[in-house]
Amino acid sequence: MATLIKKRLEELCLSDQSLRTLWAQWTFDEQLISKALNSVSQIFPHYSLHDSSHSNQIVTNIERILGEDNIKLLSATDLWLILESAFYHDIGMVIPMETIREDWENIDFKNHLEIISNNPSHELHTIASEFRSSNLTEIFQTSQWPLDVFENIRLLLADFYRSKHADRSGKIVKNPWQEIHLNSPRNELLPARLFKILSTISSHHGYSFEEVLRLPKKEVGIGNDDAHPRYVACLLRLGDLLDLDDNRFCPVMLKTAGALPASTHSHIEKHMSIEHFRMDQNRIEVHALCQSYEGYSATMGWFKYLEQEINNQMMHWDDIVPSKEMGLLPTIGSLDVQLNGFELLGQNQTPNFQIDKDKMLDLLQGSGVYDKPSQCIREVLQNAVDATFLKLWIDKDILGKYKSTDFSTPSNEIKNILDSDYKIEISIEEMSCVDDHIKWNISIKDHGIGIDKDSLSYLQTVGSSSKNFQKKALINTMPTWLKPSGAFGIGFQSIFLITDQVKLRSKGMYSGEVIEVEMNNPSKEHSGNIFIKSIPDSYKFDIGTTIKFQIESLRIPSSFSYSFDDKNTCYEINNYDFIEEKQLNVEILQLIHEVEKFGRNNYIPISVNFSGSNFNVNTLDFNSDGCFDIEGFRINLRKDSSGKAFTDNLYHSEILFKGQPLETSFMTPFAFFNIDLLGFQANEILEINRNKIKSSVKMDVERSIAEAIIKYLKINRDRFDEDDKQFIDSIIINLNYDYFNGDFKDHNILPNLRINNYTIKDLLEYDSIILKERNYINSEVRLGHIHHKIEIYHEPEKSITISYDKNHDSTVLSFFKRFIIPNHFKGVKISRYDNKGGEYIENIMEYDKYNCFFDINKELLKLILSFEHRERWPRMVFFCQNEFLDLAVNIEKIGFSERLWFFISYEIIFPKLPVMVLPFKAGDNSFTPYNLDRLIEWVYENRANNEVTKEQISESYHRYIEYIQNIMNE
Secondary structure (H helix, E strand, O other): OOOHHHHHHHHHHHHOHHHHHHHHHHHHHHHHHHHHHHHHHHOOOOOOOOOHHHHHHHHHHHHHHHHHHHHHHOOHHHHHHHHHHHHHOOHHHOOOHHHHHHHHOOHHHHHHHHHHHOOOOOOOHHHHHHHHHOOHHHHHHHOOOHHHHHHHHHHHHHHHHHOOHHHHHHHHHHOHHHHHOOOOOOOOOOOHHHHHHHHHHHHHHHOOHHHHOOOOOOEEOOOOOEEOHHHHHHHHHHHHHOOOOOOOOOHHHHHHOOOOOHHHHHHHHHHHOEEEEEEOOOEEEEEEEEOOHHHHHHHHHHHHHHHHHHHHHHHOHHHOOOOHHHOOOOEEEEEEEEEOOOOOOOOOOOOOOOOOHHHHHHHHHHHOOOOOHHHHHHHHHHHHHHHHHHHHHHHHHHOOOOOOOOOOOOOHHHHHHHHHHOOEEEEEEEEEEEOOEEEEEEEEEEOOOOOOHHHHHHHOOOOHHHHOHHHHHHHOOOOHHHOOOOOOOOHHHHHHHOOOEEEEEEEOOOOOOEEEEEEEOOOOOOOOOEEEEEEOOHHHOOOEEEEEEEEEEEOOOOOOOOOOOOHHHHHHHHOOOHHHOOOOOHHHHHHHHHHHHHHHOOOOOEEEEEOOEEEEEOOOOOOOOOOEEEOOEEEEEOOOOOOOOOOOOEEEEEEEEOOEEEEEEEEEEOOOEEEEEOOOOHHHHEOOOOOOEOOOOHHHHHHHHHHHHHHHHHHHHHHOOHHHHHHHHHHHHHHHHHHHOOOOOOOOOOOOOEEOOEEHHHHOOOOEEEEEEEEEOOHHHHHHOHHHOEEEEEEOOOEEEEEEEOOOOOHHHHHHHHHHHHHHOOEEEEEEEEOOOOOEEEEEEEEEOOOOOEEEOHHHHHHHHHOOOOOOOOEEEEEOOHHHHHHOEOHHHOOOOEEHHHHOOOOOOOOOOOEEEEEEEOOOOOOOOOOHHHHHHHHHHOEOOOOOOHHHHHHHHHHHHHHHHHHHHO
């Protein structure tokens, strides 16, 4: 129990009539605040004790640090401030129910939930996500135990108020009755100024050390006393940090808290791990032995806080201590943390992997993240576009501008707003040419939200913008099409691939302050140093950011590559005559080309001033024909040069991410689409170079794209004529089948789609269709027959033949085979013709409209069964021939196996034919029965015809085995 400071205060107050009010106030507050602090456990039962035992321990720690002689040098006012602040500093953790009710609906709490739910590494991420997306009624209805919901609410509230409790403590000191009904007297006996000093001291235990230094060093106290707020605040911070012994947690309180979060277990271990603890006027030493990595990390983090605090105070001790007579702080001895059973690479270092920043840019340059250094300009432009989108939305949603404009979808009205007030301005100017090297000054100015000192911390670290959760919370309120691209690539630091120094001037929208920043290449002589300067008279500047840097190019490059769509570079080359000895500005023009490519699929207007000549970059037209925004996509149906939207071709439709083209494409029959991914996070779906979709999520993204195109086509179908509707329906059928196993029977049969001069309606008039698929063995022969790819001719008795190359280019024919034949024909006979001249092999499929059967000639069956099956499924499945229909099974019951019909042709989708499980093991050329007894049992249990007996199945299998063995031995 703390005694020295209390006794000294009592001694001074009793000896001086003017000081007795201090003692009276303290004796009253000690009991009153101690009682109030017991309420902390209502919201924070899983925290360490923050009651009067913690307050008394802080006072005891301060007594140890000062020693009895120094305590006698303190004024009564300082002693009173120490005692009161030790008890008041955590009073902000007392939360009245009315405050909770108000804050639950407050935007600050909702933003807090948003931030946690956007941070998957936060221990409350799952809970916050549930509360953000559901109402309380739904949460209680779906909960297995209602008290679990109360526990989760308490955890969320504790996390919310933890960061606010220091400020709340300051407010409560000023108005204890109004804030929490704490009946601590506030009257004319003690000046209100003294309670304001106590308020700042109590709240500053949770502030930065820089804020503590702004407290006054000296104040008028009571009577003849002086008070020293800065000194008392520093003592409070040290006393609080040094309360780390193993009695901070109450086992009974923890037992009532329910399920404890991981951080609580870590902090319990932090306190329980203390094995040696010295604290006096001369020295502070602590040794800890932790049993888990989590406890080790928590303990080490606490020791670093303590060490940093003591070092900060020592560096400024002359500006803190009331008089030099009081001496120095105790020195830091050994603050040692060990992890039981493990060796550490360095003392008090968390063992983890790190990236050498000096090698980072070299790694990036050699990794192919950017094909050309000039491509990194898109990262800087993307930052400008993201900042502009955010500013536009804040102006609209928070500041109330553009109230009459609908922002749910793009419109020309919004484009006019952007053109008027939000243009990105780029200036490129030649500065000098020395020794065949040209230096260029480049500036990029935006009218976005700007950068302040807080957001600068995200700019300086590769990939850290993904941790700006406040920004994420704002983005989540925006319409999908307007949302910035988020964090991707390597961010702003990629600019150092083309320059060594960047200067920016920015006025932040939130802070209103103007800063100038010089950022240096982390791999060069300045080692990534950042210099920040505040600019006065901020009212003179507009909100936004201007970035300036220099790049260097060769006067005449020794070699280069370019694309024909780079019109400026083409013009430069076409007008360059080497005998004139003028410079060839290819490198800088390619940088401009990157700006132009960026602008093509971007909404924000961009203007470029190149050596005095102005031009506007072509940006995205808000009302492009066919533009369609739905559920995170912008779909644009492209037309060819003749104005047709649909043709008999297969296309690699273009995929974009937030307007920027990707190398990944999406296969679509009959039409070419631009597919802009608006509702995805870049770090979740894109590779680091931002050029391709990650293979791990490619299938999921493709399914989402297919769904969006289907919705787009269905909504817009009535805009097209009857011929185009045929193509639209076929695209829907294809995508439904490929990605959703869709049932296409109810679709229009697309009668007007044509194969040569025959419509599908014409072909369906025949009772039999024969497909002859040629596969040319010799590539020269195949090329020679390229103009004979598809032939159609009549056969007798209502039959027609379609003869085609396997590598035909008719999407309609592929569609006909995949979707029309299986739904309009019942039986099929398959054979193979081997051209004796060795030119080609022909698979022949004869489809019958009325009779359900499967027949295959023996040569082709032998060939299929002879295929090598390396590292594939041992069990084979094939269609039932009519003489073995007793072996037909329910196809839905068949598991992983070799489906032998794919060895005929992947393009053919057969009619709904009976299927059997073969009694042989794939790859076994002896064709010995494979697990036959169990197979007979399984087929009987899953037979297609319930009238078939097990004996009939057994007899049919033995006949089939003999039949196949005879074929293979011929």
